[in-house]
Amino acid sequence: MDEWNWRPDGHLPDLGRDEQETYAWQMDVTGLGEAAQRRLKAATVMVSRVGGLGGVVAMQLAAAGIGRLVLAHGGVVKASDLNRQLLMSADAVGTPRMGCIVDRIRALNPRVAVVAEPRHVTESNAARLVGLADVVVDCAPLFAERYLMNREAMRRGIPMVEAAVRDLELHVTTFQRGTTGCLRCLYPDDSTEWRRRFPVVAPVPGVAGSLAAMEVLKVLTGMGRPLLGRMLVADLGTLEFRTLKLHRIVDCPVCGQGATC
Ligand SMILES: [Zn+2]
Numbered sequence: 001m002d003e004w005n006w007r008p009d010g011h012l013p014d015l016g017r018d019e020q021e022t023y024a025w026q027m028d029v030t031g032l033g034e035a036a037q038r039r040l041k042a043a044t045v046m047v048s049r050v051g052g053l054g055g056v057v058a059m060q061l062a063a064a065g066i067g068r069l070v071l072a073h074g075g076v077v078k079a080s081d082l083n084r085q086l087l088m089s090a091d092a093v094g095t096p097r098m099g100c101i102v103d104r105i106r107a108l109n110p111r112v113a114v115v116a117e118p119r120h121v122t123e124s125n126a127a128r129l130v131g132l133a134d135v136v137v138d139c140a141p142l143f144a145e146r147y148l149m150n151r152e153a154m155r156r157g158i159p160m161v162e163a164a165v166r167d168l169e170l171h172v173t174t175f176q177r178g179t180t181g182c183l184r185c186l187y188p189d190d191s192t193e194w195r196r197r198f199p200v201v202a203p204v205p206g207v208a209g210s211l212a213a214m215e216v217l218k219v220l221t222g223m224g225r226p227l228l229g230r231m232l233v234a235d236l237g238t239l240e241f242r243t244l245k246l247h248r249i250v251d252c253p254v255c256g257q258g259a260t261c
Pocket of ligand 1: 182183185256
């Protein structure tokens with residue numbers, strides 16, 4: 001069995017007739033047969049945040065038939081969200097973002113169970129939310145949140161797909177304890193360049209979110225080859241795609257020998 005297969009095939013839920021029909025086309029995809037579809041149904045995936053980037057991840061995972069989504073995103077819909085946060089709607093400005101997110105997920109696939117956390121990830125909820133998941137997808141713009149999810153995912157040995165965008169550039173990689181380094185290995189210190197507000201146009205998080213969702217499907221089913229120990233860096237301005245090799249830091253405080261976090 002491949003190293004990223006997260007659980008054996010025993011005790012997987014059966015697919016109902018309606019699910020067989022809904023997922024018929026994707027069960028023809030190489031590596032995505034019925035056993036894989038049942039794995040997706042059994043899986044819980046956490047996504048934070050669920051904006052321009054995470055919204056695409058959540059919708060694609062809902063469409064693919066993930067059994068349960070744990071979604072964390074706070075605040076209310078603002079006009080300035082609407083250039084990229086495709087789960088929001090113009091008539092919802094001023095209302096909680098999580099209301100839009102849950103409504104859109106349920107409209108697409110009412111079978112998906114949703115654990116809705118209408119606030120961002122903090123020290124007070126990170127362990128609980130990450131602890132529910134088989135895979136975590138980090139789409140947070142701020143390092144404080146990203147480090148919390150990284151710490152909790154590494155503690156529990158839960159794979160974490162890492163996706164980030166800024167301007168026309170995107171980064172995607174997947175961390176798994178024991179196989180790769182972690183976010184602290186990649187970024188030992190908070191980057192001073194990252195801010196809550198950053199330059200972004202919708203196709204960039206759209207592409208990055210699609211790639212991150214694909215990583216989740218690969219991790220959960222064993223199909224393809226996830227970006228373990230590798231980071232895709234793409235510039236959508238020039239359409240140059242590169243894959244960088246990532247290194248593990250032996251004395252990383254989160255995933256290294258004698259980890260202290
Ligand atoms: Zn590390």
